[in-house]
Amino acid sequence: MEDVVRRGEPVETRELLVLATLAWLPVLFVAVQQTRRLQRDMVEVAEQREQRHGQFLDVxxxxxxxxxxxxxxxxxxxxxxxxxxxxxxxxxxxxxxxxxxxxxxxxxxxxxxxxxxxxxxxxxxxxxxxxxxxxxxxxxxxxxxxxxxxxxxxxxxxxxxxVTDEVARREAAVEQQQAAQERLGAVRTVLDHPDKLSIVFQPIVAADGLAVAGVEALARFTAPPVRGPDVWFAEAHTLGLGRELELLAIRLALDHAPDLPAGCYLSLNASPATLLDPALAVTLRQGVLGADRLVVELTEHAQVADYDQLAFALAPLRELGLRLAIDDAGAGYASLRHILQLRPDLVKLDRQLIDGLDRDPVRRSLVAAMVAFSREIGAELVAEGVERAEELETLRGIGVRYAQGYLLGRPAALVRGAAAPVPAQL
The missing domain is CATH 3.30.450.20 (PAS domain)
Incomplete structure (x- = not known):
């Protein structure tokens, strides 16, 4: 009996192994099927990816x-x-x-x-x-x-x-910002060190006898970079420092009031923004010159946003004797608007009208019309940029009373007690 049991043990083991194997076959089959399905899915996804990539390449x-x-x-x-x-x-x-x-x-x-x-x-x-x-x-x-x-x-x-253009724009913006910072630094240098700004004076003379009637204060900058005063003031306004720089120039000009020739008036340049600044009236009152010896010039190029506001701001000073001049008249439409709206005491003719006046009948006619116009509105006429004796003689004949230019005196520092230089041959 024992022999029979021992002989049967291997048979049962083999049967168990067979049964176990058969039991796992469905699982293996499913796994194989899933693997194959996964492989097919991966291939399909890859093909779809490649297809989408190809489509993306095209669009x-x-x-x-x-x-x-x-x-x-x-x-x-x-x-x-x-x-x-x-x-x-x-x-x-x-x-x-x-x-x-x-x-x-x-x-x-x-x-x-x-x-x-x-x-x-x-x-x-x-x-x-x-x-x-x-x-x-x-x-x-x-x-x-x-x-x-x-x-x-x-x-x-x-x-x-x-990104060539994009990079170029970024670099240009950076350069502009750096340039603005440099300009700001230059203006700040002048404001912090007034000795970098000096004032020279150009005579305004009576056209008939060449007596000095007044002088115009002109700014000269010694701080770098080297450039004209118009550029300095224009950039200062762009940077929001225009009024500060103009007021500094005006204060420095007023410091030279004791050096003015006797009876001469002092003409100061100012933008509308500065004319509206209450600090201007304070600065003018602090000077030693009375308002009746001061002229404020408004340039043709300056834009006036509100003429009523500007006239209101100037009224107290004009009542004290301050005179208003319109500069560069004839250079554009803005000067005519300034004249019509502000009723100036002086009208300064632009150099473009004076250059070659003696040889150009059109210019002579226009200046003659300006002479008649200025008389009608009660303003004095000043011819700017007179550089030739023939121009001065023609202006006298037309009736222009005052003149200014290199022929009559270059901008220079004032010497106390001395009159502005006038060429002897005139």
Whole structure:
């Protein structure tokens, strides 16, 4: 009996193994089916991805490309031609580094090796790409690594866009900001160091006897950069410091009041913004000259937003004797509006009307009309920019009473007790 049991044991074991194997067969079958289904899904997803990528290549506005592990292009959309001048066929199989400007090839190659060694891509690299016609493009490139089954980098897939104009605009904006800071610093230097601003005076004389009637204060800047006073004041206004700079020039001019020739008036230039500033009235009252010996010149180029407001601001000073002059009359429509709205005491004719007056009947007629007009409104007429004796003689004949220009005296520092220089031959 025992022999029979021992002989039966192997039979039962084999049966159990067979039964166990049969029991697992459905599970194995399902697993195999799932694996096959998963493989089919992966293939389908990959095919769909490639299809979508291909469609993206066709519609993207960026240059879509791929390269292998040695930087050779393996795919590209057609944007490459519009962007770089090279066709797809011309870039495929070519080392990308060959298109980089020689000055940047070494730097680009080091960066590419570093990315490859770290199994990483890159984000918004700026590449100096040589266009087919020879000019340099700035391409912004972003890429992700392509990995094989073992996780090793076998290439890169990425996109690039032309940012040449964008970079140029950014750089221009930075340069403009730097230039503005430099201009601001220059104006601040003058405001903090008034010795960088000096005042010279040009005589205004009676056209008949050449007696000095007044002097115009003119600013001269010794601080760098070297440029004309008009540019200094224009930039100061752009920077919001125009009134401060004008008021400084006015204070410095008033400091020279004791040096004025006896009986002469002092003419000061001011923009509408400065005329509206209460600090101007304070500054003028603090000077040693009475208001009746002061003239404020408003330039033709200055824009007046509200004439009523400006007239209201000037009224108290004009009641004390301050006179208003319109500068550069005849240079444009603005001066005529200034005259009509503000009723000045003096009208200064622009140099453009005076140059060649003796040889040009049209200019003579226009100046003669201005003489009659100024008499009608009760204003004195001053001819600016007189440089030739013939011009002065013609002005006398037309009836212009006052003149100013290099012929009659160049801008110069005042010497206390001395009259402004007038050429002896006149």
């Amino acid at each position: 993207s506005s960026e240059w879509i490309w791929s390269i292998d592990s040695v930087r050779r292009f393996t795919s590209s959309n057609r944007v490459v031609e519009a962007m770089t001048g090279y066709t797809v066929d011309e870039v495929l199989g070519v080392d990308a580094l060959a298109f980089i400007h020689p000055d940047y090839q070494e730097e680009t190659e080091r960066a590419a090796y570093a990315a490859l060694g770290a199994s990483q891509g890159w984000f918004r690299w700026l590449l100096h790409w040589v266009h087919r016609d020879g000019h340099v493009l700035l391409l912004e490139s972003t890429a992700t690594p392509s990995l094989n089954g073992e996780g090793a980098v076998v290439g890169y897939r990425g996109a690039a866009r032309d």
